[in-house]
Amino acid sequence: MNDxxxxxxxxxxxxxxxxxxxxxxxxxxxxxxxxYRAIRADHDFMTMCKTPELVTEVTLQPVDIIGVDAAIIFxxxxxxxxxxxxxxxxxxxxxxxxxxxxxxxxDVNNLRLVNAEExxxxxxxxxxxxxxxxxxxxxxxxxxxxxxTLAAYMVEGGGSKNFKTIKSWxxxxxxxxxxxxxxxxxxxxxxxxxxxxxxxxVIQIFDSWAGLLDEEGYQEFAxxxxxxxxxxxxxxxxxxxxxxxxxxxxLDRTVExxxxxxxxxxxxNIETARQATAGKASLQGNLDPTxxxxxPKEIRQWTRDMLRAFGGRGxxxxxxxxxxxxxxxxxxxxxxxxxKEESLKLNPTPSI
Amino acid sequence: MNDxxxxxxxxxxxxxxxxxxxxxxxxxxxxxxxxYRAIRADHDFMTMCKTPELVTEVTLQPVDIIGVDAAIIFxxxxxxxxxxxxxxxxxxxxxxxxxxxxxxxxDVNNLRLVNAEExxxxxxxxxxxxxxxxxxxxxxxxxxxxxxTLAAYMVEGGGSKNFKTIKSWxxxxxxxxxxxxxxxxxxxxxxxxxxxxxxxxVIQIFDSWAGLLDEEGYQEFAxxxxxxxxxxxxxxxxxxxxxxxxxxxxLDRTVExxxxxxxxxxxxNIETARQATAGKASLQGNLDPTxxxxxPKEIRQWTRDMLRAFGGRGxxxxxxxxxxxxxxxxxxxxxxxxxKEESLKLNPTPSI
Numbered sequence: 001m002n003d004x005x006x007x008x009x010x011x012x013x014x015x016x017x018x019x020x021x022x023x024x025x026x027x028x029x030x031x032x033x034x035x036y037r038a039i040r041a042d043h044d045f046m047t048m049c050k051t052p053e054l055v056t057e058v059t060l061q062p063v064d065i066i067g068v069d070a071a072i073i074f075x076x077x078x079x080x081x082x083x084x085x086x087x088x089x090x091x092x093x094x095x096x097x098x099x100x101x102x103x104x105x106x107d108v109n110n111l112r113l114v115n116a117e118e119x120x121x122x123x124x125x126x127x128x129x130x131x132x133x134x135x136x137x138x139x140x141x142x143x144x145x146x147x148x149t150l151a152a153y154m155v156e157g158g159g160s161k162n163f164k165t166i167k168s169w170x171x172x173x174x175x176x177x178x179x180x181x182x183x184x185x186x187x188x189x190x191x192x193x194x195x196x197x198x199x200x201x202v203i204q205i206f207d208s209w210a211g212l213l214d215e216e217g218y219q220e221f222a223x224x225x226x227x228x229x230x231x232x233x234x235x236x237x238x239x240x241x242x243x244x245x246x247x248x249x250x251l252d253r254t255v256e257x258x259x260x261x262x263x264x265x266x267x268x269n270i271e272t273a274r275q276a277t278a279g280k281a282s283l284q285g286n287l288d289p290t291x292x293x294x295x296p297k298e299i300r301q302w303t304r305d306m307l308r309a310f311g312g313r314g315x316x317x318x319x320x321x322x323x324x325x326x327x328x329x330x331x332x333x334x335x336x337x338x339x340k341e342e343s344l345k346l347n348p349t350p351s352i
Numbered sequence: 353m354n355d356x357x358x359x360x361x362x363x364x365x366x367x368x369x370x371x372x373x374x375x376x377x378x379x380x381x382x383x384x385x386x387x388y389r390a391i392r393a394d395h396d397f398m399t400m401c402k403t404p405e406l407v408t409e410v411t412l413q414p415v416d417i418i419g420v421d422a423a424i425i426f427x428x429x430x431x432x433x434x435x436x437x438x439x440x441x442x443x444x445x446x447x448x449x450x451x452x453x454x455x456x457x458x459d460v461n462n463l464r465l466v467n468a469e470e471x472x473x474x475x476x477x478x479x480x481x482x483x484x485x486x487x488x489x490x491x492x493x494x495x496x497x498x499x500x501t502l503a504a505y506m507v508e509g510g511g512s513k514n515f516k517t518i519k520s521w522x523x524x525x526x527x528x529x530x531x532x533x534x535x536x537x538x539x540x541x542x543x544x545x546x547x548x549x550x551x552x553x554v555i556q557i558f559d560s561w562a563g564l565l566d567e568e569g570y571q572e573f574a575x576x577x578x579x580x581x582x583x584x585x586x587x588x589x590x591x592x593x594x595x596x597x598x599x600x601x602x603l604d605r606t607v608e609x610x611x612x613x614x615x616x617x618x619x620x621n622i623e624t625a626r627q628a629t630a631g632k633a634s635l636q637g638n639l640d641p642t643x644x645x646x647x648p649k650e651i652r653q654w655t656r657d658m659l660r661a662f663g664g665r666g667x668x669x670x671x672x673x674x675x676x677x678x679x680x681x682x683x684x685x686x687x688x689x690x691x692k693e694e695s696l697k698l699n700p701t702p703s704i
Contacts, residue, residue, distance in 0.1 A: 164676055167642035214618045214640050249601045249619055266566045267601055288566050290519035324516055
């Protein structure tokens with residue numbers, strides 16, 4: 001399946017030797033691109049997610065416009081809860097949210113089992129269409145929200161200042177939380193397997209709210225479920241990336257999750273991360289997304305520093321979180337170009 | 353100055369032997385107390401901050417009601433920017449905010465020098481009144497926002513989803529940010545010195561938004577200024593606590609700031625923290641504030657686990673962040689009682 005002419009990302013994920021470091025950007029198909037905004041102006045967010053032609057168009061934009069080494073299917077992590085039966089609304093300027101969040105055991109019990117091939121057919125159709133359109137130019141990344149992060153949204157209803165409802169479940173209703181996480185895990189496994197069957201060549205699992213937890217809670221309510229997903233969806237040639245934002249402090253635990261690549265946010269010291277993961281996983285990241293507000297010349301300098309710190313082999317260049325909507329396109333391109341050009345100059349990459 | 357009958361907090365801050373672990377709670381004078389809400393119902397937030405009689409009353413409430421080992425003066429970190437000339441508004445349910453945040457160099461240049469004895473006389477009056485009312489029952493903690501955290505509020509105007517304006521200053525306007533941080537640092541030094549002169553017996557510096565930064569940015573824009581404040585306000589018998597939320601990943605750096613005590617949020621592994629700070633500083637924290645949603649019996653168990661992990665000497669028990677407004681008072685008291693009773697049972701405390 002991985003016949004892409006550009007297989008830098010796959011090779012870097014697996015820690016193989018590469019001629020240069022591959023680069024993609026979280027939220028690369030997004031509002032910082034005028035071409036995206038032009039399409040978004042005519043369609044609401046969920047309509048875009050559910051229309052394979054639109055998904056295909058916006059997914060390909062950053063490949064063509066800023067030259068990233070991978071496409072990542074345009075979608076939202078909340079399609080799984082919606083498929084489980086939760087009403088999902090999208091309010092302009094607020095993002096997607098659930099008007100009826102989970103509050104009682106009955107709400108959790110009422111969640112539906114997901115058959116991804118049917119319930120999320122629109123995603124699989126988009127994956128297939130994208131593989132056709134991409135024609136193996138670059139690999140296609142599929143993604144899923146991690147159970148803890150999806151549970152956080154499902155219980156809170158959306159983003160939150162301190163996520164105190166899901167956090168109160170962590171401490172005072174752990175059994176109910178485990179019931180919920182079990183259901184989401186099964187749905188995510190089915191979803192990811194269907195995505196790979198449809199043609200996704202790399203999988204990233206987003207655990208955006210891992211950093212809300214304490215260390216033991218992270219292990220029990222986030223990492224154990226993410227690890228289970230990785231074990232149950234693993235294919236020999238499809239690398240798995242686990243990105244737990246705010247979890248850099250627990251990297252010794254995270255690296256045991258079985259992922260080929262550990263995503264790092266911008267708070268993580270690269271040397272420390274390399275020591276914690278040496279021989280166990282490749283690394284992805286981690287320039288601060290707000291560094292792209294600066295001049296392209298400075299972006300290049302910081303990108304070079306980052307590439308040197310990662311040392312080449314076993315590194316997928318990315319930001320430490322999603323690109324922000326008001327970043328100039330030229331600055332995003334400056335980051336991508338800097339990775340491509342500066343990583344060629346790295347010394348022969350030592351084995352990690 | 354430290355003639356308090358209860359000097360457990362002072363002793364623990366300095367790493368001296370104590371018969372049991374002292375405990376206080378961030379935001380202990382706050383909305384979870386019905387007695388606080390009764391007063392707050394009749395007065396707006398800033399009026400309360402500026403009326404020494406009201407400050408005294410609500411500051412003493414948790415000492416009387418839940419039995420903490422210290423009082424911390426009721427106030428807000430944003431009184432410094434207000435004294436520097438920024439209009440501060442308080443909107444119900446939103447918290448304090450600045451309707452005209454700093455955006456240009458001229459805004460920074462227009463900030464006033466602070467003479468804390470005059471401009472923040474209402475705080476000093478409250479400190480003096482509190483010392484009289486406390487009559488050395490427990491020590492009085494004074495506090496200040498750290499420069500980075502105050503700058504974040506002053507530039508964003510209030511809380512923010514991703515603090516992208518202050519973060520863009522960090523990367524693309526570092527000179528302007530340093531100018532701002534310099535001004536805030538000088539104001540904070542004057543403020544803390546005045547507070548100590550008025551009678552504050554312990555100082556805590558809150559760097560609530562440290563975790564927004566990258567490691568180098570934390571050193572340059574947060575920690576260096578906090579360290580300067582500590583150096584310029586140090587008195588032999590007044591311990592300094594530095595609490596940088598979200599900065600646990602950089603504890604090796606934080607411990608060099610010169611504070612007697614490093615505050616830990618709930619994400620930090622206690623063993624790791626003890627190793628990183630051994631012989632250099634005491635530790636404060638760090639039970640997850642949302643753990644207090646659980647039953648008192650469980651709160652006691654987790655508190656006991658926490659106390660054992662910290663090992664006694666050189667530990668100030670606290671939550672890992674402020675107590676939430678909807679925590680039952682009995683649960684807060686259960687935490688305080690558990691610290692008092694369970695820490696007595698710890699083995700003779702080893703020197704750290």
